[in-house]
Structures are given as structure tokens and as C-alpha cells.
Amino acid sequence: MTSVSFSTSFATLVPAGGLLPAGPAGDAPALLRAVAGAAPAVLAAGPSDGVPFVDTALRLVLLTALAVVAGSGLVRVLADAPGRAERVVAGVAALVAVSAAVAAVTRSGAGISGWTLLLLLATVAVPALLAGPRPVLAIAPALVVTGLLAIQLAGTPSAPWFALDAGYAVAGALAAGAALHLATATDPAPRAARVRIVGIAAGAVGVVLAAVRVALAGPFSLTDLHGTGYGRAVLVTVLAPAAVAALLAVQAWVTRRATAGTRSDAVRAAELRDRLRTPVVLAALAAVGAATLPAALPAPAPGATPGRALLRSVDLGAGPLTLAVSPMRPGPNLVQLTGGGVEVTGPDARMPAGHGDPGAPAGYAVRVGDRVVPFTARTEVRGGWALVDLPAGTSSITLTAGGLTRSVPxxxxxxxxxxxxxxxxxxxxxxxxxxxxxxxxxxATVGNCPSEALDPADAGALRGIVRALGGQGAPGLAIAGDASPRSRAAADVVRAEAAAAGLPVRPAAGPQDALLVVSGWQLAATTVRDTARAALTTPTALGGTYLAPWLLTGGVLGQSPGTLLPLDFGPQEPAPQRYVRLLAAVAPGSAPSLSGLRAWAATSGETYADPVPSLYAAAPVDVPMTADTDGGHHGSPNEAAWFPGGAVVRIGSALDTGPGTPAGPTP
Structure with a gap:
């Protein structure tokens, strides 16, 4: 098997442009959590893999060096005294591990902890004892280093795959120690054979543990296995220990044949063993190094399932994007591509650096078979959208950006x-x-859509608005709706309440009338925008533009300098903000909505609604809306907010939504 150098494998396993599975930002390196106690700023999400590159590199260097140190001590049970080369390598590995640990502590800003001191002392003790008169004593600190390596690689005992990861750490250390000893020492044949058997067994155990982890934890598709940073890392955790076991088995077989052969056979066997020494060591290092990376990468996306919406991340070279596909059934499917601070449509679409193809269309597109559908913008919601036809049996779609393509299962x-x-x-x-x-x-099953029925809470809120308008003596009311079942039901509620309140309902809003929009997002955005534009030249709906509660979304609110809507919660209250923060972390670039909030609350058991709705006003504001980690502000609006670049504030008391004579507070 052809070996891969450490630097090459690292660059391959953490690509800037690889598909990244969906999920929250990757877990912080265990080094920074358990040993250094890193500050939140250190654990901030990186550009594409959830953890800053420096932290990922420190984790890889530290744990790989620890495996070499631990392994060089553990093999003393079966091996002779280490040679000079083995002692030097163990000493260099200890120095590298100590340096990486100190760098992590310095980077985190935390003080030296007990874990850090134990790690440093045990790591230094192994090469020190190897150089002494009784190198077998190095087994004791090597066991400590192995335990620390297992904890760092596997996390806490409550972690889902702790046993598998901890076992892999031990196997990796033994494989590294055996490979290093066989590459540098000149033991008599019987002792070398025993060390070789340990290396073969450690490699085989590593293969089994890694394969079981992949089967249980993913990636769950071949596309993700070879097309994502996480997938490449776990693939190497399977292949590298297999290479260690296979190469050592070849060495054992050649040695056994040479023993019964001629002197020339022995010479050829020795030459082959010499050629295999370096590949075995590199494979052992790659096995441990690759195992350090998954904790710094997002968890693998769940496998696509018919009828269940797909939500995952994808990197097309310009940063992480959120991809959603719904309803995951044969026929038309809606595909959304969006990301925090990344434009995927129009002239501002940010193309991957270095991937420009003069013959490729600008912007992003999705390809199914030989059909390419570009992502286009929608007025009512941000991001890029494409409606694609997925025939039965479709196993993947391809996203394109300039000359770059990524397949998604x-x-x-x-x-x-x-x-x-x-x-x-x-x-x-x-x-x-x-x-x-x-x-x-x-x-994730795509069930009944919100537009298919009018929620009782929304019906009550609409009644409250109509009663309030009647109470303040509005001259008339116009209703803007569409053909959806929810909109038709809402219009019926409004007409019935208006009739009871003696409030005229007009086909179009007059100069002093109020406008109540009860359509879906798409028509609402157009209606609100056109009304605001008309009011610039002709008095139009001066009684106010009122929105149904489900129209609380930035794409609609941003179409007017001022709108009013009845809500049974404050967008800045703790529960709605928890939903917004979780949405921004799991699906960056996705806009919060009342329908999303209700689904989140129903699933999580959160309570967010007041007993009765109140009147809120939404308007754009000309102040920075995002904050730096140090408390400063950026000049761009917070895209994760309910109203990016605007504010939604309560301006009235509770509305009258109960039965009885229409009456209500004046907004």
C-alpha cells in the first residue's frame, strides 16, 4: 500500500471546499475543553469546520505525539531496550506534545490546571526513563499518557462513542509504539516477532473499532464518506490501521520464509523489511492523526429519508451554506441554499476563490441529471431557491458554483x-x-403546512385587530388575501368580526382606510411593498398596514417603513430568542418565523405565548444590529434577527379576542 505523508494527509482531510455535514458547530477540541479550559472566544466557530484551524492543528499534533510517547513506553513489556534512534524519536515526540499543550494553554488564556501538569509530567517521564538503566519503568508513565490520550480522543465517559474512541486510542498508541520500535530497533528475532504480533493485533482492533463507529455514527452515505472532511477523516481511521496490520503481516510472512530459506532469501527479506519500516510508521501516525479530526468537524448529516426534509451544511468554497430539500418525494422539490453573510443569487453572489470558470454561469445552481436549475431570490425570504423535479430513484443532486461541484445524497x-x-x-x-x-x-417529516389551516390563536388575534380598529372609528378596512385555506378562513373571520363591529370592508384600501394582510409570505411581501410605494405619491391606507401574525418575517416586514401586527409574544423575550439562536447555530442563514417558533416550541416543550395578543409595530432602524465578541458593533444588520435591520416593539395593551360585543383598546 502506498503511504501518505502526514502533511499531505492533513491537507486532504481538512479541505476548505469539502462538503460538511449538517449540525451544530463542531465540538471544541477536547484539549481545550478538558485540559486548558478554553475561553469562549477560543472556541468560536471557524470558517468552515466549526473549530478554528489553529485549534484543530494543535489537537492533531498533541494527540499524535502523545500516541508515539505512550506507545514507545507500552511496548517495553515485550521489547528489548530501545535503541538510540527510538529514544530520540520518543524525546522529540514528548517535546512536541509539551509544546502543543503549552500553546493551547496560552491560546486559551487559562491557567495551568492539574490535568495539564499531569500530562506534562507523564509525557516527559517516558523518554527520560527510556534513556535510563531500566527502560521497562517507562511503562508506568506510558499508561498514564495512554489514559490521558484516551480521554482527550474520546471525551467524557458519557459521550456516545466513548468506549469505541477510547479503545481506538489504546490500539493506536500500541500500533504507533510497535511501528516505531520495529523501525528503529534491532531485537533478536523472537522479541521482534512478539512486538510485530502486538502491532498486527492493535491494527486489527483499530480497524474493527473504527468500522463499528462509522456504521453507528456515520457518515451514512458513500457520497459523504469520500466527499466530506469528516468522511475522509473516519475513512482514514479505518484504512490506516488496516495498512499497519497488513504491512506488519507481510513483514512477518517474509521473515518466516527467510528463516527456512537461503542466505540470499534472508538478505532480500531484510531489504523488504527495511522498505516497509517507514510506511508502517506513517500509517500508524495517520491512524491516530485522523482520529483527532472528527471532534473538530460537524457531526455527519443523517441519511436522507423519503418524506423527511433534508437539512445539512455544504461548503462550495465561499464559506458554509445551509442546504434544505423538501418534501423529499418524487416530483417537485423545493431546494433552499443560504448562509450567514453569503449571497447565493444576483450580482453579489460570492463565488469560490480560484474556481472561476469563464464558461460556467454566474451564481449557484442545482443539477439533477442533465437539467440545471439556477437558484433565484424570493422577495419574501432570503437565500437562494430552486424548484427541481426529482424522479423516483434519484440518489443525489449536484450543487454547482462556477466551476466547482458538490454532490449531496x-x-x-x-x-x-x-x-x-x-x-x-x-x-x-x-x-x-x-x-x-x-x-x-x-x-423531519414534512407534514401539514401552516397555510393549510388557520390556527385558533391567529383567528383570535385577527378578531382583536378588527375590534381595535372598530373601537378607534376607522372609516373602513381592506383585506389582502390569497387562495390558501388559511387565508380564506382568515378573511372569513375578519369579515364576520367587521360586520359585528360595523366596520365597512372595501375591495381596496381608500386613503384613510386600514389594510389587513392575511395572505401567505409571497403575496404579502408584494402587497406591503406596493402599498408603501403607492403611499409615496397618493394617500393610501393611512389607517395603517396590519399583518396577520404569521407574517412576522424579515422578508415581509422589510418591504415597508412601518407595519403593525398582533402577537402573543415579544420577539426579544427569552424563549423566542433561544429559538433564534438555535436556528442560527444549526441552520445559518435561515430566517426565523412564527411557524418555525411554534414547531420548535411544540417539539421542545418550551412555553412562549402570552394568554392574549398585543399590538406590535415593526419598522427599520438605522443603527448597527450585530455585536463583536468584545462588545463592539458591526455596521451590518443581524441576519438571524426576526427583523434584520429593524425592530419589532410592543405599542399597545392586550387586544380583546374573547366572545361578546366587539370592543378593544385603541392601538
Missing amino acids: VDVGTERTAPAGATGPDAPECLSATVGRIVTGGD
């Missing part, structure tokens, strides 16, 4: 039933509700 099954509204004008809201469940670990 999908599985639409064969059942051609999809919820109403999942791919129509209200599809983004339907997807937002599904994402609200996904981000809190709920069911």
Missing part, C-alpha cells in the same frame, strides 16, 4: 404523495416549520 423513495403547499407559494413557510422541529431534534 438524497432519497425520495417511490411514493408520490406530498403535503399540500410543500412546493407552492407558501413552501418557504412550510419548510421553516419543518426546520423548527429539526433544529431541536424533532421529526
Whole structure:
């Protein structure tokens, strides 16, 4: 087997442009959590893999060096005294490990902890004892280093795969120690054979443990296995120990044949063993090094399942993007591509550096078979959107950006039933509700879309608005709706309440009338925008533009200098903000919505709603909306907010939504 150098394998395993699985930002390196106690700033998400590159590199260097130190001590049970070369390598590895630990402590800003001191002392003790008169004593500190290596690689005992990862750490250390000893020592044949057997056994155990972990924890598709940084890392954790076991087995076989052969056979066997020494050592180092990377990468995306929306991250060279596909059934499927601070449509689309192809279309697109569908912008919601037809049996879609392509596994099954509204004008809201469940670990099945029925809470809020308008003597009211079941039901509620309040309902808003928008996001954004533009030249709906509660989304609110809407919660209250923060962490670039909040609350058991709604006003504001980690501000709006670049504040008391004579407070 051809060996791969450490630097090459590291660059290959952590690519800037690889597909990255979905999920929260990757777990911080165990070194910084358990040993250095890193400050939050150190654990901030990196550009593409969830952990800054420096932290990932420190983790890789530290744990690989610890494996060499631990292994060089553990093999003393069976091996002779180490040669000069082995002692030098063990000493250099200890120096590298100590330097990496000190660098991590310095970077984190934390003081030296007991864990750090134990790590440093045990690491230094191994090469010191190897150089002494009784090198077998190095076994004791080597066991300590092995234990620390297992903890650092596997995390806490409560971690899901602790036993597998800890066992792999021990096997990796033994394989590294055996490979190093056989590459540098000149033991008599019997002792070398025993060390070789240990190396073969350690490699075989490592293969089994890594394979079981892949089967249980993913990646769950061949596309992700070879096309993601996480997948490449775990693939090496399987192949590298297999290479160690195979190469050592070849050495053993050649040695056994040479023993019964001629002198020339012995010479050829010695030459082959010499040629295999370096590949064995490199394979052992690659096995441990690759095992350090998954903790610094996002967890693998779950396998695509028919009827369940797919939500995952993908890196097309310009930073991490959030990809969503719904409803994952044969036929039309809505594909969303968005990301924090990344434009994927229009002239501002940020293409991957160095991947420009003059013959490729600008912007991003999704390809299915020979059909390419570009992502386009929608007025009512940010991000890029494409409606693609996925035939039954489709196993992957391909995302393109200039000359760069990435394949994403999908599985639409064969059942051609999809919820109403999942791919129509209200599809983004339907997807937002599904994402609200996904981000809190709920069911990703695309069920009934919010636009298919009027929520009783929304019906009460609309009654409260109409009663308030009647109470303040509004001259008339216009309703802007669409053909969705929710909008039609909402319009019926408004008309009935307006009739009871004696409030005229007009086909179009007059100069002093109020406008109540009860359509879906798409038509609402257009209606609000056109009304605001018309008011610039002609008095239009001066009684106010009122929005149904489900229209609390930045794409609609941003179309007007001022709108009003009834809400039974404050967007800045703790529970809604927890939803917003979780959404920003799991699906960067996705816009919060009332439908998403309700799905999140129903799945997580959170309570967020007040008993009755109140009137809120939404308007853009000209102040910075995002903060630096040091408390300063950027000049760009916070894209994760309910209203990026704006504010939603309560301006009235509780609305009257109960039965009885229409009456209510004046907004």
C-alpha cells in the first residue's frame, strides 16, 4: 500500500471546499475543553469546520505525539531496550506534545490546571526513563499518557462513542509504539516477532473499532464518506490501521520464509523489511492523526429519508451554506441554499476563490441529471431557491458554483404523495416549520403546512385587530388575501368580526382606510411593498398596514417603513430568542418565523405565548444590529434577527379576542 505523508494527509482531510455535514458547530477540541479550559472566544466557530484551524492543528499534533510517547513506553513489556534512534524519536515526540499543550494553554488564556501538569509530567517521564538503566519503568508513565490520550480522543465517559474512541486510542498508541520500535530497533528475532504480533493485533482492533463507529455514527452515505472532511477523516481511521496490520503481516510472512530459506532469501527479506519500516510508521501516525479530526468537524448529516426534509451544511468554497430539500418525494422539490453573510443569487453572489470558470454561469445552481436549475431570490425570504423535479430513484443532486461541484445524497423513495403547499407559494413557510422541529431534534417529516389551516390563536388575534380598529372609528378596512385555506378562513373571520363591529370592508384600501394582510409570505411581501410605494405619491391606507401574525418575517416586514401586527409574544423575550439562536447555530442563514417558533416550541416543550395578543409595530432602524465578541458593533444588520435591520416593539395593551360585543383598546 502506498503511504501518505502526514502533511499531505492533513491537507486532504481538512479541505476548505469539502462538503460538511449538517449540525451544530463542531465540538471544541477536547484539549481545550478538558485540559486548558478554553475561553469562549477560543472556541468560536471557524470558517468552515466549526473549530478554528489553529485549534484543530494543535489537537492533531498533541494527540499524535502523545500516541508515539505512550506507545514507545507500552511496548517495553515485550521489547528489548530501545535503541538510540527510538529514544530520540520518543524525546522529540514528548517535546512536541509539551509544546502543543503549552500553546493551547496560552491560546486559551487559562491557567495551568492539574490535568495539564499531569500530562506534562507523564509525557516527559517516558523518554527520560527510556534513556535510563531500566527502560521497562517507562511503562508506568506510558499508561498514564495512554489514559490521558484516551480521554482527550474520546471525551467524557458519557459521550456516545466513548468506549469505541477510547479503545481506538489504546490500539493506536500500541500500533504507533510497535511501528516505531520495529523501525528503529534491532531485537533478536523472537522479541521482534512478539512486538510485530502486538502491532498486527492493535491494527486489527483499530480497524474493527473504527468500522463499528462509522456504521453507528456515520457518515451514512458513500457520497459523504469520500466527499466530506469528516468522511475522509473516519475513512482514514479505518484504512490506516488496516495498512499497519497488513504491512506488519507481510513483514512477518517474509521473515518466516527467510528463516527456512537461503542466505540470499534472508538478505532480500531484510531489504523488504527495511522498505516497509517507514510506511508502517506513517500509517500508524495517520491512524491516530485522523482520529483527532472528527471532534473538530460537524457531526455527519443523517441519511436522507423519503418524506423527511433534508437539512445539512455544504461548503462550495465561499464559506458554509445551509442546504434544505423538501418534501423529499418524487416530483417537485423545493431546494433552499443560504448562509450567514453569503449571497447565493444576483450580482453579489460570492463565488469560490480560484474556481472561476469563464464558461460556467454566474451564481449557484442545482443539477439533477442533465437539467440545471439556477437558484433565484424570493422577495419574501432570503437565500437562494430552486424548484427541481426529482424522479423516483434519484440518489443525489449536484450543487454547482462556477466551476466547482458538490454532490449531496438524497432519497425520495417511490411514493408520490406530498403535503399540500410543500412546493407552492407558501413552501418557504412550510419548510421553516419543518426546520423548527429539526433544529431541536424533532421529526423531519414534512407534514401539514401552516397555510393549510388557520390556527385558533391567529383567528383570535385577527378578531382583536378588527375590534381595535372598530373601537378607534376607522372609516373602513381592506383585506389582502390569497387562495390558501388559511387565508380564506382568515378573511372569513375578519369579515364576520367587521360586520359585528360595523366596520365597512372595501375591495381596496381608500386613503384613510386600514389594510389587513392575511395572505401567505409571497403575496404579502408584494402587497406591503406596493402599498408603501403607492403611499409615496397618493394617500393610501393611512389607517395603517396590519399583518396577520404569521407574517412576522424579515422578508415581509422589510418591504415597508412601518407595519403593525398582533402577537402573543415579544420577539426579544427569552424563549423566542433561544429559538433564534438555535436556528442560527444549526441552520445559518435561515430566517426565523412564527411557524418555525411554534414547531420548535411544540417539539421542545418550551412555553412562549402570552394568554392574549398585543399590538406590535415593526419598522427599520438605522443603527448597527450585530455585536463583536468584545462588545463592539458591526455596521451590518443581524441576519438571524426576526427583523434584520429593524425592530419589532410592543405599542399597545392586550387586544380583546374573547366572545361578546366587539370592543378593544385603541392601538
